Amino acid sequence: MSISLETRALTVNFGGHIAVDRVSCTFSPGTLTAIVGPNGAGKTTYFNLISGQLPITSGQVLLHGQDISNTNAATRAQHGLGRAFQLTNLFPRLTVMENVRLAIQARVQSRDKRGLQLLSTWFSHADWISEADQILTRIALIRRRDMRAAELPHGDQRKLEVGLLLAMQPSVFMFDEPTAGMSHDEAPVILDLIADIQQQRDKTILLVEHKMDVVERLADRIIVLNQGQLVADGKPAEVMQSTVVQEAYLGVAAESGEVAA
Template sequence: MSTLSTQDLTIRFGGHVAVNAVTCAFEPGTLTAIVGPNGAGKTTYFNLISGQLKASSGTVHLGGQDLSNLSPSARTKAGLGRAFQLTNLFPSLSVLENVRLAVQATLDGRHKRGLNLTSIWSDHQNLTQRAVEILESVAMADKQDMPVASLPHGDQRKLEVALLMALDPQVYMFDEPTAGMSHDEAPVILNLIRALKQDKSKIILLVEHKMDVVRELADRIIVLTNGSLVADGDPAEVIASPVVQEAYLGVTKEEAEV
């Protein structure tokens, strides 16, 4: 099982330091919530890990492999999975076809066989079966024949998670996974994350503003403020700490003690 780590990870935009020398390690079997006020650098930190942004300095490692100079797609192949990276959907294809393509991309290179009709048909059946299983797990099997372009926003978010599951990454990265979803839709995504937590070989990172979700799901919380890591530890202790009360909740130390 592999550890994900960042060492002195930093990015500057002109004179502004958006992420400031963040050093942190994430272990398998742990869901870590990354919280902080707006503009704290949470999503920017995610972008540096996944490769959407190039760091000014510092490194990203997964299982001893230096990912710092790899493209986002290469980092995905190395084991980093982030939902929005997978939104290059084929809108004219069906939901099932999109997931089947993701499953096929994952298996390519693992089971190279000669091109013959028997193996091609067998592979097609296996890929379809796996795609259907994934769609069942995200409560979308009944929509497998619908073109992706016709899906409402909530179903598109669920499809993102389905594609992420199809890639079977070492690290799952969720940036506000329920944003824009209705009250009825959000529990489906949260239940999927709960299910993913059962696999203790996986690392899960979650950026989330809803503190009730953080309290329920997180095994650990780290807090960013002004791009710097200011707290790290057990959820109850971190949420109750003065630095979080002030930085995240806007409560001063004096008010927290009242």
């Protein structure tokens, strides 16, 4: 199986505290890997190291075999690494349509320099507008295309952020608690989108999630972090049935069916 993303002994040290400790892992196209663990386990920090939001103390991140360890987040995005954040990361004063259109434009400009020669006004690019409308339809925001992003309720802002990620067409999708703060009725839209990406079988998906029903529904594989170290890696059934993982690392709440974030 080919490897699209790899971390080799990935480590970050904050003033003597090792938040991620020599984590080596490979990720392949067609696989959704859920990253779970207790509070402070290093899940989001691991995400930040991969996507370039944090500098690496030691180790490597490789994307399609290329070492991207010393590149910034924007460069990694241009190479196909897409990240949706736990907190929304939008242009609040722009409309829903403008947010998606700008993401499409950024993709075109970064991958096809001919796009720079076509920029008279964005209104002339009917293809960008058409693609944006298709994405807004997929994320159930087409009726709010002309609203400012700041005016959207939180759940719709999360949908829009996933729309921006779709517009960038990455080869690796990274979702950090994509349904956090969403209502029970809103969450299925995001989960269905992730499932749709998963079914394409040519994309690599990483998912940080504490809701075990989401993990069980989507994950092909689970890796568990604890105190910054990789402590379990395998098929969901194998990992979840491990007594050590359940009690010591996942912090399973029998009544809620959730693990600690």
